[in-house]
Amino acid sequence: MDFQEIVLRLHSFWRGRDCLILQPYDVETGAGTFNPATFFGTLGRNPWRVGYLEPSRRPTDGRYGKNPIRLRLHHQYQVVLKPPPTNIQGMYLDSLKALGLNLVEHDVKFAEDDWESPTLAAWGVGWQVWLDEMEISQFTYFQQMGGINLDPVSVELTYGLERIAMVLQHVESAYDLSWNDKVTYGALWWEKERQFSIYNFESAVVERIQKMFILCEEECRTSLMAGLVFPAYDYALKCSHLFNILDARRAISITERESFIARIRELAKACAQGYLGTGGIDACSTA
């Protein structure tokens, strides 16, 4: 099963379970959780069910294209269900079957792994899902988002698509995956991985990135004051990404690190509060 077929099957599976099928966000994110569809969608009492693909950028994970499984950009498939259905574990396992996995022949374990994002002021409880001891998904019951206790809670399913595709295609390097029957993952992504690794680790101009961080932070705050939480959140995301680049450039000392994270967290918390305080809330409802 090629890479794009996996995405299509997951779209189709979750569309069949009342999920809106959305698109990746067009601002850089480190994970599907940062997409506003999850950040804002998990807040408030409206029911919310979405599924989308999220290319997730993690500058420090870059390996110049030399590591078969560690990637600066990997593809997550993200599902959020609020409130969580009682048979959510079974639903998730059914989605793996929909990808052609015969679970009776494999070893599937839900291994404790509680999730926390200090920058989003968010945490949850859940597992890594191991398929034959390979981590293929993160399964989390969010308890808090943007510093706000969630009621009802949401469940988040994050599929690591490269990992799953490697099992399905029996290959040992992500670059050997077939994207479709002609084009490989490597053909599409290897050069990008190489260039971005050089950029993130060696060439990004620290001073400018630092300035950009400050500009984005200010833009976020100004937007918040104007009651514009969605534009504000875009700039909070940019701050988060710029921070990740600075981190990869090793331009952040350990003591500064905490304060950078705290600054982004404050922005995220303000966005969450602003969202609940304005009428924006109906933008995230599948009722």
Add this chain to the structure above:
Amino acid sequence: MPALLLEIGTEEMPALDIPCLAQELRATTSRVFTQEALTYRQIDVYYTPRRLAMLVCDLETQQEERVRSIKGPPAAVAFDSNGCATQAGIGFAQNQGVTVGELGQVKHGDKIYTSVKRSIPGKETAEVLLTILPGIITGLHPKKTMRWDSSGLSFIRPIRWLVCLFDDKLIPIELGSLRAGTKSHGHRFLEQEEVVLDRATSYVQALASSLVVVDPGVRESMVLNALKEQADRLGADYLVDDELLSRIVNGTEYPTPIFGSIPEGFLDLPTEIVHATLREEGKFVPFALADATSPYFMGFRDGMPDRKGIVRAGYEQVVRARLRDSRFFFDKDRQGMLAEKVGDLRNMVYDARLGSLWEKVERVRALAGAIADHNGDGLGQEVDRAAFLCKADLVTELVQAFPELQGIAGGIYARLDGESNAVADAISEHYFPISNEASLPKSRVGTIVGLADKLDTVIGAVLVGEQPTGSRDPYGIRRQANGLIRLAIESKVDLDFFELIERLKETYLAIERKGTVSDVRRFISGRLAQLLRQRYGIGPDVIACVAAVKGGNFYDVFLRARAVTTSQESKEFHSLITAFSRVCNITKDSTEKGFNPALFKSEAEKVLWREYLKVEGSLTNLLEKGNYEEGIKQLLSLKDPINCYFEDVLVMAKEVSVRQNRLGFLGALAGLFYRIGDLNKVITRSESPETKPALAQEKW
């Protein structure tokens, strides 16, 4: 007799937390059942990642009758001074439907009240269970809880079903939106997952036939047997510690061994790295061969045997991917020498108040150097080199990926860099012992660097005010101090650590303090006393005796404690202490130090003086060799001369110069005994503890 089954069905609970939760379920149930007068024989608990269950065996079907006492007005109000009931007393009796004569008394605080005893007839057990079981479940305290629906329930993971059977009768307890039924769930990946239970006692069997082994003891045997068999076949050892074992046993409902191997291309990696990679996240158990890196490992799948080898292939693929990662880290680390990484420690914060790891290394070097000056056997250079390098592996990729390889990774890299074996071994060993029972460094250099590292951790933590309180011990310095003391005692390090701390206190000048050097001494002394008692079986009185002098030389304290403990049993020792007490009592207010033997007058005085000289000489000699038992025997020979002395000599003579001379001499005599300790604190066998209250306890 009937049995009660309660099964709490959950989504997968964290493997390491389940045993504790099951014990809490047992304890809570036992407490509540006793309160509720429900009689039973025993409670068996069962658990897997997806369920927490208990079988209460031989539970009576009827709650026992209980007697409740109803408190009325105070006795002094209900009855007058003649013992006649007042209006209040009569009113209370009438309200309760008894006669005044039937009123009893009950003490509450320090007041006496009238009371009426009411017997409450026992209810049907089934009825009581319905009300108390939900509270037992919600009263459990998992380490971390979560919410999953709008019922307000919180637990370690979502509860998805409940089974509650009293014999064959359903007890339909309710919890949140759930109601107990008779349906349990078998293994997740069975076609027919549902299991209907017809009676409580068929639980274990019924689930076993649905591929769920609910008894963790049985699962553990399944795992260990599989490992043993395979190890025997390979002529190898399997490497499993308690944590890895618990992750496997409590992470599966039906553990089935999957045997796998590693391609030869990875076997040139150091064995420790291969093993750490396999053990990562509690996944695989490595096998170890005596003379080579073993290419074999075992994993445990949850479910049926892997007939097509699909799981095995998957496991091997994961292991290869992980090893490739480890190789990447290893190669990257090897691009520079370990010594070059020491400088990077400047950028790693050890503690905001205690500075970077570089600064810690500097302090460890100072301490290690000072220890080596005294106990280094001429290994000063190696000690300094090892101390300099010992934390460098913390900046390696390998240790960042596998924190448990700290020290070990440094040892590997040091050896590859061409450092001497003494230095490489010391780096590997300097964190030892890694638990209270774990082994100590074997090498002298490792011992010294280990002592210095632990000592610095303890000093630093206490100085910044992070002394442990209750269960809070952010630096784990109880364990560090225990390691320090064990290392000093069991590796025979004859050194006064308190003197050392005093001597090197400038090393800690820059630190903003909340604690003092004497807090450090007090904390370590407390650990020493506890360790002497718990690990080495020394009585509290003996500990108080020996720690009164030179308490910072832990090895010496231990030797003296052992000698006193041995001597304690003899009758003679008791009279020696009596003699010593007389000397102490008379000299306790005196500050006289010197004396002139020429001024001795009586024969008894001269005899004791001669005896003193003899003992002093040989005692010094014996104590230098640490032979305290023999030393105590020497002191015993002073017993009779002391007694004679006190019979014949008036110490508090009128003539000032004579008095001062005698006090000065007795002071010196007491000093001999003090080389062993403050013997006044020792309780001998022939004494009862009451005559000498346990001073030791207060002191420590």
